[in-house]
Amino acid sequence: PEAALHPQIINFNFEVVQVTWNASKYPGTNLTFLYKLSSDETSSQCSNYILQQSHTAGCFLEAKKDEILCFSITNGTHLLLTKCQWISAYLKPSSPKDLNFQWHQEAITVTCSDLPYKRLLYEIQYKSMFDTEWQSKEGETCNITTDGLDAEKCYFFRARVKTMESSYGPDTYPSDWSEVTHQQRGQLRDSCQEKKLFPKFILISGTVA
Amino acid sequence: GESGYAQNGEFEDAELDDYSFSCYSQLEVDGTQHLLTCAFDDPDINSTNLEFEICGALLNVKCLTFDKLQDMYVIKTKKFLLIGDSEIYVKLGGKNITSKKLNIVEIVKPEAPFDIRVIYRKGANDFLVTFNTSHSQKKYVKELMHEVAYRQEKKENDWMRVNLSSTKLTLLQRKLQPDAMYEIKVRSIPNANYFQGFWSEWSPTFHFRTPEITGRMDP
């Protein structure tokens, strides 16, 4: 049954956990979701079901701590699935807020408020109008300096939060990207005009000694 | 030390030659095999019957003996535990004559970066420098700091240096001499606080010429 139900868990920033399942194998049935967090005394039934075609297809539950969630899904008479996992294994951090930019010569320091739990990777991506791809820089806190920039150019910046696999496992989700912000000569800009990239692009032939 | 060795001698006995030696490690240099290289600090030492041995912080064995290659002593193995100190012994006829405690993860010398290229971006009035490193595919020493050095050719010690953790850098055209021949190279050093060590060798040098005129950037 587990393969049929194919439960999917997302832990939204240790605030709310969403568990969804594929109910198509049990048409017309309201499956029941019972759960217990390691800090709970007893099990409880879901109080906030997600409905699909007016039948239960998931549950939202509050889970504020780094703990183990045990849940079972039944069709009223038969136990279809039972599972226990650390909810941290399915963490999706919230995206960075209040990004702050500080220019100093050809470098920029991007800061934002750190999330209240550890072993995260804060990723800043940036590109100038002349770059085809984003360039990434990561740090274990949201205080990342990127140097080698040209104050003359207009740059796009965005940020997100990822988890360290050695601390959370391979099944987590990166946060959504923050909004893209634009910077030029140390000032915030509304936008950067996208360039026709490399109208004149010359690969310098060099000799390798 | 600059050349990439950790060194201090332990036995101060005046009668003995100076058997002080230095070592560096290279992890996952051949698949999962690591390399440990040691050499006497005194290149003129007569090392004919001298042997090296490492003990401690090894997997399932107590000690390993080095192979000798000219005046270098080398071990290629998967048996480094990478946790804790080891002791390295210099032996003469099976008898220890000097030894030194060291930690394999603190004497790491990365492999040299390679494939350095420069692309002139006319519209952007800059030079895009890219290079490659074998360490991005490794499990252990993944985080490196790179140092890019560039200068106008034939200008002796006029190297400009930039430190970066990525493998892409832009040099601004307005900061370089027009119509001049430049050379550029890069090297790496471990950048995580667990793995430490020394600068790698420099990459091969790449030469490039700057355009004649310094144009304004497209608005």
Add this chain to the structure above:
Amino acid sequence: YNFTDCDFEKIRKKYQEVIYQALEKYMNGTKSTEFNNPIYCENPPDCLTKIERITFYPTHGCTSLAEEIFAIGTNATLTLQCPGYSGMQINNTQAKKKRKKREVTTNKCRERVAYLIGLWRRFSRIS
């Protein structure tokens, strides 16, 4: 042994940089979330207590974890970073003799290592 006085920061670094790779290599692609009923640990000392028990004490169906690379690394780490911890004595010849028997990693052992992975991850998140 009470793991309260260990240097948790240094243990975490050795886990993240070395032991973690050995655990992943042992699991050989099997995800730890494929096993149900992970073991909870409350705080770093509690996690290390449970890690030591699962790593070094054989159980029915899985008797050979102690000489795996991750176990040797765990032993070395606890010995280095926990004052007074004398470590588990695994004599090399015993390890070599058992090697023949260990060729097939039993599913029971994989389950035990999945628990270990959960405990180490938890330890690294809270220390």
